[in-house]
Amino acid sequence: MHVHFLDPYHAGGSPIHRLDARVKLALTLAFIITTSLVPFGAWAAYILLFAIVLSVELLTDLGIAYFFKRAFLALPFALAALPLIFTVQGAPLATWSSGAGTFTISVEGVERVVSIALKSWLSMQMAIALAATTAFPQLLAAMRALRIPKLLVAIFGLMWRYLFVLADEALRLLRARAARSSASRDAQYKTGGAIVWRARVTGGMAGNLLLRSFERGDRIYDAMAARGYDGEARVLPMPALQAAQWLILGGGLAVCVLILLLALLLA
Amino acid sequence: MLAVTFAPPVLHIPDGFLSVLVALSLWLVTIVVVIIALRRVNADLGERQVPMMGVLAAAIFAGQMLNFPVAGGTSGHLLGAALATILMGPWAAVIIMTCVIGIQGLIFQDGGLLAMGANIFNMGIVGVVITHFVYRSIRAAAGNRVWSIFVGGFLSAWLSVVLSALITGLELALSGTSPANVAIPAMGGVHILIGLGEALITVGALAFLYFTRPDLLKIGEAKPAGRGIWLAGLVMAIAVAVASPLASSHPDGLEWVAEQQGFLMHAQSAPYHIVPDYLFPGIENQALATILAGIVGVLVVFAVALGIAYARRNKNAASAASQTQH
Numbered sequence: 001m002h003v004h005f006l007d008p009y010h011a012g013g014s015p016i017h018r019l020d021a022r023v024k025l026a027l028t029l030a031f032i033i034t035t036s037l038v039p040f041g042a043w044a045a046y047i048l049l050f051a052i053v054l055s056v057e058l059l060t061d062l063g064i065a066y067f068f069k070r071a072f073l074a075l076p077f078a079l080a081a082l083p084l085i086f087t088v089q090g091a092p093l094a095t096w097s098s099g100a101g102t103f104t105i106s107v108e109g110v111e112r113v114v115s116i117a118l119k120s121w122l123s124m125q126m127a128i129a130l131a132a133t134t135a136f137p138q139l140l141a142a143m144r145a146l147r148i149p150k151l152l153v154a155i156f157g158l159m160w161r162y163l164f165v166l167a168d169e170a171l172r173l174l175r176a177r178a179a180r181s182s183a184s185r186d187a188q189y190k191t192g193g194a195i196v197w198r199a200r201v202t203g204g205m206a207g208n209l210l211l212r213s214f215e216r217g218d219r220i221y222d223a224m225a226a227r228g229y230d231g232e233a234r235v236l237p238m239p240a241l242q243a244a245q246w247l248i249l250g251g252g253l254a255v256c257v258l259i260l261l262l263a264l265l266l267a
Numbered sequence: 268m269l270a271v272t273f274a275p276p277v278l279h280i281p282d283g284f285l286s287v288l289v290a291l292s293l294w295l296v297t298i299v300v301v302i303i304a305l306r307r308v309n310a311d312l313g314e315r316q317v318p319m320m321g322v323l324a325a326a327i328f329a330g331q332m333l334n335f336p337v338a339g340g341t342s343g344h345l346l347g348a349a350l351a352t353i354l355m356g357p358w359a360a361v362i363i364m365t366c367v368i369g370i371q372g373l374i375f376q377d378g379g380l381l382a383m384g385a386n387i388f389n390m391g392i393v394g395v396v397i398t399h400f401v402y403r404s405i406r407a408a409a410g411n412r413v414w415s416i417f418v419g420g421f422l423s424a425w426l427s428v429v430l431s432a433l434i435t436g437l438e439l440a441l442s443g444t445s446p447a448n449v450a451i452p453a454m455g456g457v458h459i460l461i462g463l464g465e466a467l468i469t470v471g472a473l474a475f476l477y478f479t480r481p482d483l484l485k486i487g488e489a490k491p492a493g494r495g496i497w498l499a500g501l502v503m504a505i506a507v508a509v510a511s512p513l514a515s516s517h518p519d520g521l522e523w524v525a526e527q528q529g530f531l532m533h534a535q536s537a538p539y540h541i542v543p544d545y546l547f548p549g550i551e552n553q554a555l556a557t558i559l560a561g562i563v564g565v566l567v568v569f570a571v572a573l574g575i576a577y578a579r580r581n582k583n584a585a586s587a588a589s590q591t592q593h
Contacts, residue, residue, distance in 0.1 A: 010372060033380045036287050073376065074458040080445040080453075081284070087446040116444050120282030124376055126284070131374050139373065151305050151317065152362070157327070158321025159366050166322070166329035174333065195335075196467060202335040203471010206345050209333070210354065210472065211480060213326035217319035224318055231314025255327055 006167065008070075008131045014061040018128065020245045021138035021144040022238070027252040028130045032123045034256040038263040041108075042116040045263035046122070052255070053125045069157045078117040083230050084108035136160050141238055154233035162216070169212060173205045273571050278346075278435055278458075279371065279386055282379030286442040293438070294384025297365075299380075300392050311358070320359060321544075324366035325353055333468070343464025348394035350469050351587035354483060357399040357496050364391030385438055390432045392409075393503060397430050399567040400500020416472050416484065417478060424469035425462040430504065432458030433511045481574040 011017075016024070031052070040044045057067050090108030096105075134142075140160075143153050221229075241249070285293075306391035308316060327347035334342040347367070368387050378386040378559040401423035409415035436454035440447035478482050 006375075029380060032282050032379065034289065036283060036381055046487050053522065057528050070376065077281050077284065080439060081451060083446050083449045084444070085362070087449075112443075116283055119425070120379075121283075123379060125382070127372075127376050127380055131376065138405030147376050149305055149519045151309060152301065152365070153533060154317055155321045155324065155362060155366055156369065159317055159370065162325040163328060163370070166325045166333065168334045170329040189506065195337060195343075198335040199464065200471040201468030202343065202345070203473075204475040205333050205467040206330050206350065206468055207475030207479075208586070209330050209351070210323070210326055211476060213481070214319075214480075214483060218321040220318040221315050221527035225283065229314070233340070263435040 009135055010132050016060045017133045021134050021142040023245050023249045024130055025142040028126050030253055030256045031126045034260050035119050035123050041111040042263040042266050045259050046118050048259050049122050053122055056129050067125050067128050070128050071121055074120050074124045081113050081116045084113050088112055279378030280382040282381050284444045285382050289438055289442045290381045293388045297387045301365050304358045305360040324363045328367050330450040345468045348444050349398040349427050350472055352395045352398040357395050361391055374404050389435050393434050394427040394431045396500045396508050396568045397427040399496050401426050401492050419468045421475045425466035428462030429458050430466050
């Protein structure tokens, strides 16, 4: 079994796929920063942001369900914000008394929790759109364009190249453990040793994985050195952005600023 | 908060949960530290390390798939910051964790993009610095005896997870997206358990490597990382010890609810306090007293750990000396 299914990139020829990766990365970041800056409870701005996300998703030809399903992954984190409905002081929305005491839910608290969950959900969908429509080598080029240090981008590139190899390796370790362990379908029979023993076995697997990676890293370096590697990661220079791409970048940034102004005016 | 307990990697903050100010300041700190780390790694290790670090970052990422069942459907996971630090030294570990967290956020949406600076800071910088500080202290105090690899590995892995979690809670509280007196104790509480899984796996991995390739355990030690990181670790540990009780005792949020209902009275049923309610007797200023109590707490914990380490060393040295006499 191979874990290539992990790669969220979907090849395609949609306008979003064809957009330059540098423009996409910059606009995604701008969108997420804008979303974070919009004040709590500025609903009009949230609707506009959602409209933008939705249009991008429709333009990718991947189907909206794909985005919605993946975006719900962040939802459990929203629990961290939930207590705010009680703790933010404001106009009481509902009050009830139980054995433990009186609980008051404030309007402002609910507003804040819903805003946080929405922000997170919208930002996540834009990040998914970026990852789903941009091949990794293009993302690396975009990172270089954003002045991320060359050495770091080179390590990112090598990591990506071996990520699936090592994930396969980890899966093989897990399968080997399963093959050597007994388990009963009957829940009444306890299987497996004490927790510390189980953790030790897993630790051994992790150590094994690292050991294999050390050896693989050495071999990779030897192979690279044999092909003339001298520590410098050489890449083709990127073509200059075309006028149309500049226009999209400028337009996108302008929309972000406008939404922000609107949100601040409304708040 | 219970549901969070069952989702193991809750340390990855998604976008929308940090205020822009908090997110950008942590990005700034992260960028500076990563650039220094890149320089150091380049100078210390040379070109050979580029493929090695890429592969090890991939290995830590893949290693997070390894888990073991604990109870009730939960499982113990490897996060890897401690293992990377112990094996590769702190600077290389910062780079490795940066790559792991970067790919998780950029490709798999495990953690946000604006929040990525914070995520790298929490797991890649705090986790690494704390591990280095605790592991090196225990190793040095024990005179580099073999057992201290495992004791140091366990304590450093556990503490790095717990402190990363407390800092994550502080950031959420600072951003106003979770009440301080819920976020900090909840994050800390959950990760006291998650950290145990991390610590046990880390020790298991160290034991495996010690018995198969003990030379690998010396890579991280060979490089003098300097007192700087060690001191940074001490400062960070004290800062968290000071900030978390201060923030979570702020009369806001749940405490306010509790006061309203009057169940604070029932909460004070502990029969004794060594440092009562984190307050120092005889000091008027509440904040000052809390900070003092936090610092004293950190120092006491480390004094005990170091004391045990020294005692073990002397005992071992004595028995080694008596053996050579015979």
